[in-house]
Amino acid sequence: MKFVRSFITPPALIVFGLALLIRFLYNEIVTLGYYPLHDSLTYQTIALNLLHEHCYCLLPHLATVDRAPLWPMVIAIIYGILGPHDHMVRLFLSVIGSGTCLLVYYFARDLFGPRIGLVAGLLAAIYPFLYIYDGWLYAESLYTFLLFALCYSLLRLQRTPRWYLMVLSGLLLGLVSLTRPNGPAILGLFVLWVGIMGLTKALSWPVALKSALIVSLVSLALVTPWLIRNYRVSHSLIGVATGDGKVLIGAYNNQIADPNFQNGLYFATWFRPEEAVPALVQQFPTQCAAPCEVTRDGAYKTAALQWIGSHLQQMPTLLGLHALNMWRITSEEADLPINRFPDRPSSQFVVATMVILTPLVFALAALGLFTTWKRWRDLLFIYFMILITLAQSVALYGISRFRAPIEPMLLILAAGAIWWLLTILSKRRKAFA
Numbered sequence: 001m002k003f004v005r006s007f008i009t010p011p012a013l014i015v016f017g018l019a020l021l022i023r024f025l026y027n028e029i030v031t032l033g034y035y036p037l038h039d040s041l042t043y044q045t046i047a048l049n050l051l052h053e054h055c056y057c058l059l060p061h062l063a064t065v066d067r068a069p070l071w072p073m074v075i076a077i078i079y080g081i082l083g084p085h086d087h088m089v090r091l092f093l094s095v096i097g098s099g100t101c102l103l104v105y106y107f108a109r110d111l112f113g114p115r116i117g118l119v120a121g122l123l124a125a126i127y128p129f130l131y132i133y134d135g136w137l138y139a140e141s142l143y144t145f146l147l148f149a150l151c152y153s154l155l156r157l158q159r160t161p162r163w164y165l166m167v168l169s170g171l172l173l174g175l176v177s178l179t180r181p182n183g184p185a186i187l188g189l190f191v192l193w194v195g196i197m198g199l200t201k202a203l204s205w206p207v208a209l210k211s212a213l214i215v216s217l218v219s220l221a222l223v224t225p226w227l228i229r230n231y232r233v234s235h236s237l238i239g240v241a242t243g244d245g246k247v248l249i250g251a252y253n254n255q256i257a258d259p260n261f262q263n264g265l266y267f268a269t270w271f272r273p274e275e276a277v278p279a280l281v282q283q284f285p286t287q288c289a290a291p292c293e294v295t296r297d298g299a300y301k302t303a304a305l306q307w308i309g310s311h312l313q314q315m316p317t318l319l320g321l322h323a324l325n326m327w328r329i330t331s332e333e334a335d336l337p338i339n340r341f342p343d344r345p346s347s348q349f350v351v352a353t354m355v356i357l358t359p360l361v362f363a364l365a366a367l368g369l370f371t372t373w374k375r376w377r378d379l380l381f382i383y384f385m386i387l388i389t390l391a392q393s394v395a396l397y398g399i400s401r402f403r404a405p406i407e408p409m410l411l412i413l414a415a416g417a418i419w420w421l422l423t424i425l426s427k428r429r430k431a432f433a
Contacts, residue, residue, distance in 0.1 A: 011114065012105060015121030019101035022125060023094035023134045027087070030346045031135040031337040036086055038335045040137035042067065047075035048084065056229075062289040063233040068241045069226055070178040071139040086137055093141045097134040100145045101125045104408050104415075107152050110159075111378055111412070112419040120415035127361065128354045129400070129407050135337050140404040143179045146172055147186075147385065148408040154190075154381050158197060161207045163214070170218025177223050181240040182392070189384045190215060202377045234290040242293055245300030249273050249280075251397040252304045257314050268321035270397050277303060325398035326390065329358035333401055364414035372416035379416075382409045 036044045042058065046067060049057040056072070058064040075089055082088045101124040109117025124130055133140040150172040157165040173190065177183020191212055198208035223240065230238050250256075251269075253276040259267045274281050280303055284296045308315065330351055333339060338347040372379060386406050393402045 011118045012102060015105045015125055016098050016102045019098035019125035020094060023097050023131050026131055027090045027094060027135050030350060034337050036137050040335060043072050043075055043137050046072035047079055050076040051080055059287055062287060064293060065230050065234050065238060065242050065290045066293050068179055068181050070175060071142055089137055090135055093134040096145045097131055097141050100130060100148055100408055103148050103152050104411050107412055108415040111375060112415055116415050116419045119418060120411055124411050127357055128350055132336060132338060133404055136335060139179055140401060144405050146176045146179060147405050150176060151381050155378055158202055161203060166211050166214040167218055170215040173215060174219035174222025177240060178226060183223060183240060185388060187219060193381050196380060200377060234294050236294045238294060242297040245297035246273060247396050248304035249277055249300040252307045253277060257311060268318050273300060319394050322394045322398040326393040326403050328400045330354050331400045361410055361414050364417040365410040368413035368416035371420035382412060385409060
């Protein structure tokens with residue numbers, strides 16, 4: 001009971017309640033009239049095929065390996081229980097997003113004390129980049145919650161090594177890997193994190209080795225059945241999903257390298273392969289099953305690498321813009337409700353809040369990065385996640401949505417800056433008292 005009471009506290013209830021209220025209002029006002037398009041429609045289509053065709057398919061009866069499975073499966077479960085209403089999924093995401101805000105509160109509380117924890121939790125509740133993704137059917141909200149829950153679980157594991165925290169961390173790592181196909185990279189960073197914890201004696205070597213073994217085995221136990229399924233339907237050794245080739249060819253082609261193409265709208269971003277390389281796309285059938293998807297993705301990747309090799313002079317500019325674009329303070333995602341309904345006062349209010357709060361969070365996070373250096377062991381896994389997210393954006397292409405997984409982590413660094421500023425202010429007050 002004492003353990004439960006440490007988590008269910010009045011500040012925690014305030015943070016969760018405010019976050020849920022804001023997300024509910026966002027989904028009732030800003031997203032009014034929303035329906036799935038683009039990736040949202042892809043996830044929903046797979047979910048409906050799971051329900052009606054009993055097949056993990058984008059096209060009926062044609063198994064797909066193009067998407068990681070967890071998010072379509074979650075949608076399918078919600079549709080199976082409550083009916084095929086995307087509004088119910090978005091309300092589910094509102095709860096998930098509120099849970100992320102709660103984790104921000106817990107993380108900041110454990111590092112900087114209850115008052116700073118409450119400030120961080122309330123800031124997370126109102127921060128637009130933590131609730132705009134709760135209003136559409138993309139996987140960002142779920143992935144962000146699971147990844148940050150993993151970060152918090154590892155913080156608790158570092159401080160109080162317990163077997164159940166090792167199992168929980170393994171479960172979270174497995175679920176993260178089933179939400180986006182970058183699990184091997186995160187598993188590798190976890191192993192590196194455990195090694196550093198052992199070298200610095202933050203964890204004893206027996207505990208570090210035990211943690212590495214349990215977390216790895218539990219996560220692999222979750223992911224391996226899906227890897228076997230992918231091999232059976234595609235006859236190829238692939239990861240959780242394909243898609244790297246599609247992303248690469250969309251990010252490296254003649255259109256995105258031309259600042260005058262469509263008034264620079266796609267410059268250094270991403271352009272649909274169907275329009276970027278139509279001749280290549282036409283080599284593959286429209287009704288493309290899993291083996292075809294693997295071959296197509298490989299062809300896209302080869303074409304993208306060839307394009308890079310023949311445009312090396314443009315690469316420094318493109319990579320630099322990828323890095324900069326990741327830090328945009330608003331979002332240009334066409335499918336976001338604020339962009340689909342830009343004339344609504346509610347959408348304009350959200351954008352105005354972005355313009356005000358996002359630079360503030362960035363500035364505080366940058367300050368916190370330097371002022372919390374003595375807590376580097378507590379923040380090491382967060383550093384790793386920020387670095388890998390930045391590296392992925394530079395290598396692929398940069399948009400603010402790609403920053404979504406590290407938004408809670410930026411808030412933790414911002415909380416560290418607030419803690420440092422208040423500590424300095426308190427010392428000065430005592431000096432003049």
